[in-house]
Amino acid sequence: MADPTAVTMTVNGQQRRALVEPRKTLADFLREDCALTGTHLGCEHGVCGACTVLLDGEAVRACLLFAVQAEGGDVTTVEGLTPPDGGLSPIQEAFREAHGLQCGFCTPGFIVSVTAFLRDNPSPTDDEIREGLSGNLCRCTGYQGIVNAVRLASGRE
């Protein structure tokens, strides 16, 4: 176990500073040190996508990064994509309307991934939507409602 290291980053617009072990993952840093528990851990080996966050605008797996690797970075989690007035973003609203979630555990990862995806490709085809979703696993919905939600959101963005 190495000595704790100071790490500083911006998370959802706020500067965060903490002493962490170098081996602490970004996901654990967000959940434990920042108390942002919307970032979920479904596999801890980079496949399921539940821990997806934006790091300097790019969708990344927070379970595959150490917190120290995000030093000086700008991180956005699902909490940061939620309007401050307590409402839902257009993407969140589309997921609700299209029944794009059931147990909700994978949902934050999908919301973050889709936010980056639609920013880069605002009018995707259905095939592109499915490709864009392929880095996130859902076990409840069979993806039908999720694909519909992204299509719905793409028309609104």
Place this chain on the structure above:
Amino acid sequence: MTAGARFVGQRVARREDARFLTGRGQYVDDLTLPGTLHVAFARSDVARGRITSVDTTAAAAVPGVVAVLVASDLDRLTGEHFVDGESPDLGYTRPFCVLADGDVRFVGDPMAMVVAESRYIAEDAVDALDIVVDPEDPVIDPGRALEDGAPLVHPGSSSNLLYELPGGDTGPFDDAIASAPVVVTETFRQHRYATVPLETRGILASWDPGAGELSVWTSTQGPHGARLYLARLLGIDDSQVRVVMPDVGGSFGLKMHPSREEIAVVLATRILGRPVKWIQDRRENLMSDHHAREDDVTMTVAVDDEGTILALKAEFVESCGAYPAAFSSATPFTTMIFPGPYRVPACAASARTVHTNTAGRGSYRGPWMIETVGREQVLDRVAARLGMDPLDLRRRNVIGEHELPYALPTGVFYDQMTAAATLEQAAELIGYEHLREQQKAWRAEGRLVGIGVSLLAEPSAMAFGWMATDGATVRIGPNGRADVLTSAAGHGQSLETTIAQVVADELGIDVSHVRVLQGDTDAAPTGPGTGGSRSAVIAGGAAQQAALEVRTRMIAIAANELEASPGDLEIVDGHIHVVGTPARGVTVADVARKAYYEPSNLPAGQAPGLEGHARYTPGSPVTWSNACHICQVEVDRETGKVGILRYVVSEDCGVMINPNVVEGQIAGGVVQGIGGVLYEHMAYDDAGNPLTTTFMDYLLPTATEVPVIEYGHIETP
């Protein structure tokens, strides 16, 4: 005076979604208590062997480690360990231990637990444990496990056979088959799946030594069952145990009962007097939690020359691994329901449940699926033999509504059955005739295109023994808003919405004014939780009855106030008035305030308050649903890849409370089925090593692998 259906049947957006979409759901790993300790388990890396030495010195010396516990530390606190409905008196037992004691019986068998200030430290200390296991030959294949001289999974037992259902009188079957012109026999196998909710298991348990009380937050399908179980396990009173089900990230049957690790965590907090948390990691989920399928059936079917079924026999063998979950054997069901929705005049069945040195069997989604898999495929063999279209063969044999009620020789009794209607609806939706013509043309071009047809009858709303009832309390507060306390334990099934829809219609108030509360044994009525596809029917039925009680009282109070006959009143959008004259009336809130604050002004015989309680049991132990699936698939000649071109489901789940939720459940089930058949395989090598313990090896379908699923609904009230 009947309640209007304003919300039932509508695609009402879900009440639970806002918190999930914004990252504000609260799953067990999101909860923490001051001083919480964290657990990691040391697990066996051999499938069978003797534990020859255990040295915990180095592990205990790792800074931050609070305790290293082995079997003997926990066993002295372990009392009765049977879940409700399971006891030696009922002849239903299964092997059990908390941590391996003396020997290991599958790869992943927990041998020791480390309790530490963080999970990181706990895992460091697991690496520092020195446990020596002397490996012995394991038995992995269930067929081999039944042979004479096979290694015994559980030392001291007489064989590896856990259960056997001998099958009863085969006379009628034997007679029928002796004279039948066509007999087809074939064995069908399902490989082993893992059970993979996206949220793994997890528990936070806290023993308060001063109060003598245990509080547990756990990812479960049944908090009341867990409470009863843990009270018996610790030998303490129910009143000393509170179990809370927070948000649960899927379960699919996995989280019915506390696992060995969860029990170990409860015992650890009992010993240490500090909160203890364990969150299963994905490797543990895949390697050592309850698995599914790995069963086979030999089906023998006799038909006449026109394809009319004369007799059907099914012989089942299932692997239950080393430590199966309670009620995980599907054979009590498969041996009853294997004829499905078909006219079968003579039946025979037998089943064997066999231990192997593998992870135990659980009750994964549709645990009895092998009966459909075997029956539908053997019917396809019959169709091929007779040169009949598989759809026509099913048309000829499916039970028609005019034949109801219909009793199968196995004891199954159908009072409702619309399989024939779903068959026709699915065929029409997919354009079956056209698909067959297209198939001919495409095959002529060399393409490998197939069409699959499957019918099934699904037992749901199981209501017997410990699952006989569900309960609900409905209360309207002085502001005219309703709370529903339900014994259901939803974790993705949308019960916070569907039960609210049912209650809102009964009370005549807006669905947004109904809040559904579940999952805390301190507040919710007792019940079995989720299992056996029961919640909408039984818990929904209880909520409806409790709401009706409240409605009746509101109407009585309002009738007195309005000097009207109760039978002339309706409740629309929270306003109670004579039918057709909304101008003169009272609000639900007016009535509620009167009920709570002016009890002396209530009509004679009306008790104060606006609360209703009900406990519901359906009229029969099983409520049947049924469905037809038809799909069109293509196999790539070069790569062997199977592509699904079309997939249609026609089903009858009764009255749909919320079609979005119904279709969401269908899609989720179909895609888990696609995953199981085409991608997911929990594989072992001959030495009992699990080969698929990451999502890189245990493949789950993504959005790119699944087709658009098309739905048809038949609604039988």
